[in-house]
Amino acid sequence: MLIFSAFMIDSPRALIDVRERLAVALRQAVQQFQSSDPNVALSVTPCQDLRFGDYQSSAAMLIAKSTQQNPRELARLIINKLEVSDSCDKVEIAGPGFINFHLRSDFVSEQLSVISADPNTGARKVGTPTTIVIDFSSPNIAKSMHVGHIRSTFLGNALARITRAVGHHVITVNHLGDWGTQFGKLIYGYQHFLDKKMLAASPIAEFERLYKETNTLSEKDPNILQGVRQELVKLQSGDPENLRIWKEISIQSLQEFQQTYQRLDIRFDHELGESFYNPQLPHVVEELKKLGIARESEGAICIFFENDPALAKTAPMIIQKADGGFLYATTDLAAFRYRADQWKANQILYVTDARQQLHFKQLRTAATQWFCALNKPAPELQHIIFGSILGPDKKPIKTRSGEPIKLKDLLDEAESRAMKLVETKNPELTEAEKKQAARVIGLGALKYADLCQNRDLDYTFDWDKLLALQGNTAPYLIYAYVRIQSIFRKEDAKILGGKFQLGTPEETALGKHLIQFGDTLHAILKEYRPHLLTNYLYDLAVKFSKFYENCPVLKAEEPVRSSRLALCHLTARTLKKGLDLLGIETLEKM
RNA sequence: GCGCCCAUAGCUCAAUUGGAUAGAGCAUCUGACUACGGAUCAGAAGGUUGUAGGUUCAAAUCCUGCUGGGCGCACCA
Structure with a gap:
């Protein structure tokens, strides 16, 4: 015994x-x-x-x-x-x-020791890793990213980090909107009204200006409208000069997007726009016709869903217009096949707003039929829906002039608001420390506010609430982390190892919560809901604060002191790791 | 007209998917050793979970009706 x-x-x-x-x-x-x-x-x-x-x-x-x-x-x-x-x-x-x-208390202690020694902080790997493609962000070329992109971008990034952390093979893809009728106006504008200085300074702003200018002029002048149409036709039929302009617009836009992604610490494995699938579209339509999945109706090629009770009464999915043009649905089908064939995807996550539910139900059904007819397994299509961001009037948030708020402006405001707070709360930090704190807190608060809510629902955007430093917010979690770091800055605070001793109710509650980090990550995989992680981390910070309030660490006698230091250390690591999985940084001081 | 979704404390949101006395933060009221960072903590108050039925040992959660709100519905993405 x-x-x-x-x-x-x-x-x-x-x-x-x-x-x-x-x-x-x-x-x-x-x-x-x-x-x-x-x-x-x-x-x-x-x-x-x-x-x-x-x-x-x-x-x-x-x-x-x-x-x-x-x-x-x-x-x-x-x-x-x-x-x-x-x-x-x-x-x-x-x-x-x-x-x-x-x-058993000794069981909890032992698990805490195991997790402390684990480089992944207790984030267990899944037994059977699969290949998961995550499609998110997807801004349109030649237009600024705006509020409409933030949920897809933040959710997709967090889900990519979480699924990767538990050992899945994850491929992230930015499905850029880089093709469409707007390029007629853009190219016409580029050829006639381009301001090279503005292009160099801020390409997307210049593209937006070109588009608007051409748009208003073409409404008044039929000659210009005719010119716009011609440029579009030339582009679509492969005119080298128009293709060059289109390519330049794409590259310039992408470079500007890249600055935003860098600022948000987001990377994609692939940036494949809709244009990438253009050459495949005729084959896709032909094949679906040949397989009897699609058929002609009123001049268009459509997929009907008579056999699916949920979709039987819906409008068909049109994959080729009467004029021969292809659509969003066609591109999505081509991309689905590409991801299955080239990337061997087992599962594809589309992080797109809830209004597109019907489209993705149809896409799932169509793709399943298609792969079934080809006798190959179809990847599982998951539509990761999310609600709208509402303003104080409970309507989708906009600027006063009715335009969507630019993402860059939102990020700037988050940082400047955070800077004001840092200056009042902790004026003795150096300028560099203040700047760093403002950046981490501002951007972290913005991301956290988005991720901490059930993604299905609309949510009300409120600066004061998300930067409020109490409650379920990024600043509260980062503050808990900072307090722990402050302990470890003391000369005599060293982690001595030893066993975890859970003597007080606060230590027990904290310890039992710490061993559930891995479970929480695995629970997220069921329905891809990152707010389960924010709930966990908020709970952790609350339990830590209670512990911190009631259990002196540095003044405690050994061996309790070492145990408490180890609890602090593991709490800090779990907070840091959890926030990192949400795409949020931590700070040493704030 | 057809279809999908939502309604939880005054406000903003949770509730481990059908579990035990529905939980947090804000706002309101009260308290905490010149503090291992008070951007904290302890406490009070606040609820017939929109409404009326039904299923169940058990319902915020499932089913039906109603009210109020959002969204989507053949050649946009």
């Missing part, structure tokens, strides 16, 4: 998915006295109210329902067969038949 326990403590044990381990034990226990109904999912969840225990299961009540048994009696039977003594010191029945698990 003595030897065994010494072995358990000394040997480095693996990271454990506590929830899954308890669920497995539970299923094994149930199987010993009855065949379980496969329709009943026997799961274990963290307790909402920690007075009941650490984890709970409603398995007994669920089984009792289908087998007409007494739930409490059944729970007793399950507990008798349950083998969880390595992680729990108490398992009890409560209420109508809940099974409550209480973790």
